Amino acid sequence: MLSLARVRSVAELLAMLLASVRTRPLKLLGPAAAVSALVLVLRHLCARRAHTQAYTRALAGDAARVARRIKSGDEEYDPEEYDVIVVGGGTAGCVVAARLSEDPSIRVLLIEAGESSRHMVFSQIPSAFASLFHGKHEYNFYTIPQPNAGGKAKYWPRGTLRYSRYRLDANNCSMVAKLLGGCSSLNAMIFHHCAPSDYDEWVRYQKGAEGAEGWSYSEFLPYFIKFENFHPSEKFPLVDPTLRGSGGPVASESPPLYMHMELIEPAAGYFGNAAVHTMNFIEACDRVGIPRNPDLNTKNALGVSKTMTTIDSNGRRVTTETAYLTRKVLARPNLKVVTKARVLRIVFDVSSETPRAVSVQFLDEQGKRFEAKARKEVVLSAGAIHTPQLLMLSGVGPAAHLAEHGIPVVADLPGVGAHLMDHPTIDLYFRDKTRALEAGMSHTPKGFMKTLGFFRAMLQYQLTRRGPLTTNLAEAVAFIRSSDRSLFLKDEFIPDAELEDTSSAPDAPDIELFSSPMAYTEHGYGQPFDGYTFGLHATLLRPTSTGTIRLSSADPLDPPIIDPNYLSTRHDVALLARAARLLARIAYTEPLAGMLDPTGEAEPAFNHKLLALDDAALEELVRARVETLYHPACTARMAPAADGGVVDPFLRVHGIPNLRVADASVFPTIVAGHTALEIGTQTRSDGWGSVRESLKYTICDHRPPS
Template identity: 55%
Template sequence: MAPTFPASRLSKITLAAASVALCLVLRYFHRRKGTYAALFGDPAKLAQRVKSREEDYDFDEYDVVIVGGGTAGCVLASRISEDPNIRVLLLEAGSSSIQNPFAIIPASYSKLMRSKHDWNLQTVSQANAGSKARYWPRAKLLGGCTCMNAMIFHIGAPEDYDEWVLLQKGQEGASQWAFKEFDKYIRKFEKFTPSSEYPLVDASLRGKSGPVHTGYGYASYGTKQFIEACANAGIPAVPDLNTHKGTMGVSKVMTYITPQGRRCTAEYAYLTAEVLARPNLKVITNAHVTRILFDKSGATPRAVGVEFTQKEGETFRVKARKEVVVSAGAVHSPHILMLSGVGPADHLKEHGIPVVADLPGVGSHLMDHVVIDLNIMDKSKSGIGHLKGETVLDGLKLMRELFTYKLTGRGALTTNIAETIAFVRSTDPKLFPPDQYPADHIDDQTSGPGAPDIELFFSPMGYLKHGQGKLRPGHYFSLHGVLLRPTSTGTIRLKSRNPEDPPEIDPKYLSTQNDVATLVRAARLLTRILHTEPLASMVDPAGAEDAALDHTFHDLDDAAVADAIRRKAETLYHPACTARMAPKEDGGVVDPFLRVHGIPNLRVVDASVFPTIVSGHTAAPVLAVAEKAAELIVAAVRSAH
């Protein structure tokens, strides 16, 4: 007699089988062609082991050493090494993502969360956000968070970059960050694939020959309903949110996806087999950088090398003849700088770290986008919740989707989850009539009259806590509100001088009333859209009986909404501004050429250099910043020869 299993166990077996099939099929169909001459280099051949007496040896020498192979680091390594006369070393704490199935298939990125490929970071308890810590996903892979995000291609508002210029207060080189100058770097990285489903997109305004593919993945039934409901609620539908015309309105999300349906990570785009075959580029993975090395004998300190460890505990050093570039992200870049003696002097002394440069701005002015999620039961049953494989039937549907994806590069597995996006202003009198929303409750924090401070988006599934929580089996969709221009700022600080200890992260979420008031307006607008046709017809009234859902959110008064917002607030994965491009006296860490104040051959290149956070998603601005930084670094190295 054949064995029988309870439904819950059978579901797990089916899901496990689907996961195994997913891994095997994706590994086969997405194998990267070519060789990897530079990748996974033996550190003993590319660097020097640290011995008992440092002065007994000379360690390996490079022109440029890049710390961190994430979004920016991949760009820098590829672009700088285009000059065959510049010897480049890229150090990455994680491994390659190029054949990792969860960094290939667009919909599967949450599988990387809390895995060995995630730094598994937590904030400190947030006093103004439910008095609970928050989980911060940060990818530990080549390609960084382009492997583990919602793939949203969005550049922010043009006014954001003009604001960056103003925040430089006349420093030399400030004007190069104006949108009219910076836009060319956005177009430089992009390779847009037009879609017959979205014929109104003006391809002449999109990049055509860059390494980063952009285009469109799956669109669920609810995506189209959300766009129409937004339009009926007063948010105009627009074909493209990424042009000089601005970013206001609602549209289907453009994503980082290849024509074959593959997630286009920074590693996939920039560290191709051809790039890795360059004799002047080396990449060491599983290299945990512990500190930057300095020569302090001159009038100003000079970065001369980098120290790193490997899994086995061995310590290595490499020498940088010209430049050290820190591109470890808005959490780890300030962490590494402080471990190296660059940061607030008092804080460094508390941990017994010798001060190389007293820069109070390192790790300060931390900004992040806060999101709230509203989960709704879906009467249309048109969502993609089956991709979670939580039931036997869902597991079977998942396997069907897998083979559709394998054969065609299409289907629900090409969704980015956050399928549709809208940008509005909290002070828009059409959306927030002054008689219902007194203007004195909100201070305008936008970068200009055409820039937003609220983002809304739609997902064709429900989820809690980044997909780590559970809803009852069923059909759901979710609506989300994002605070784009927070006035709350936090810090990254050392827990200890031990590089193995994670930094202390305190974003100080919702510590100003203005942030809460803005999110209250976002929540009110979301519930209004929810009850606007045709989206309203998707709402299953039975969901009102489930306390885990948000069907009755619109019945709450403002105080109750504010309380719910504090409990629901989560990161949208956009930490920034912890090594700001601004004058030193204003808390800046780098100048407009991304050089650390007082250490001219040490640069920072990632989201930490944003003078203030952009009113949108951060991956595209980081790619463009890195494209520009590569030009600056190549010019500096050439002039130094």
């Protein structure tokens, strides 16, 4: 007999699916993923779920189980004590907490605003991640209007509701949560080391500070490899497996919706979909002079390849929650993980010359305030937006800005929230005449054949764990140099004299191109295209525009002001325009050219005629189309304080030795590629055994390779 809870969970999911189809029909692969999700749920009903319940029980949704409530005044405050409190259970935070708590003598509390993504089909099915955008599991941030990018406010998946203002109201706290696993639970799953020279450049930024050498690529590489559980692929046989890792750090229990599977593997490989567009894009790139590179995660960072992903051999997303917060890890008596708890600020003892982080205040789902005490350290892993926001709310940041909001200064650090970097991307759209299944999936199915196609995709996923539902959208990637004269036409170099080379080395890329087997606008939520389409995209990997994160008020529940300052330099616009022309030439190179449906030439929304645009029109297109590739970083940079740095090479905040930052904020400058893998953090000789080791690498296995 069905239990009430099961009936309710199905009813909820059905409601979600119906709402998704009705109100957000434009989402990528939404309908197919939705039907697939429904089937998965029905299977789930017929299977045991004891392990799921045990997992959920191990996560403390109830803040009273991990901290003491602050009732009406400090005199009633009697917090639990922890050795280390990790703020933010995202990509980095899950790993930090799991590694720290390996030492039973260290009592760890992990506080995450969101909830577990383990039970969420839209997180697990690779193609469905965009269905989480604009929902309650991400913060739904928008930038402020960008004057150099069409004056538009740009959507940044991970923020609070647009223009809304959350009140610190105990009875009505409309907190919008994210997910355990953070962005790793809704990202595009691209597994990318970036250019080796990117890390060596990080070392140079430290200007000889102690511990700096530990950030070099030669130090990173063994950990990258140790983390991996690479699966060779018959379709892509040229990867040298001796250069890849095969052990993988963690095997965890079966997730709820896939009862026949026993393990989740932290995998890297080619289990994502490879549409005909993808293979044709690779071939067309090769023909315009971008060499095939069977494995971009080696010393050779240039070339074109099928994207390596963190989709496992069973066609599921691997997140840092699924890989690191296993049932076994959660059973540790020295680890507490509280979810749906929003940290408001860090409290400092300022009675001596050097401030000390002593506790963390947070709200539970109902808006009740709690405080937990950290005897040794607080680690901020709240991501590149919330980490600087929390630092500033707590009195660590530019003194003048804190004064504007009446926040007492604990440490005057002008670098907090400064130097925001992101990867701007432009999307180009093409009509497809092949009628490939994937090319028709960016919109609600119309007509019998397309509906049949969706069901076929769903069935294929159910039976084989392969097919269109395993697309990560960016199915093939190319990394190139904008200064490569063999790739660009002579007149595409006209403004060249003014443009500096921002790459980290002569063999490192500054532009990424990628293909998606269907076109989409505004992250899948813009005006949908009917018919069949595909997309080509160009990303600026080493922009010179930098922006800021600033407080909008001293209220911790107000969203911060995000200003990436996109395209504020000539360099950034010119390089994206150059890359757009190259993309258009790739589109008109066989075998991709053979897929172009000429009807697209007459439609202004499509880019079939991009090569006919003059410089001014192309620049206008670039400014109108630019969007985020979701990689904000560098807002609490690892660099000397005199250079605007916020943390030292051991990730300790300058002037506050027991406060660390471990997330994308600490990048000294942005890497030439995808940012999840390098959310690596390293400390060396601070004499703090387990914390030091645990912080060494977050995504990569921190333990020394054997």
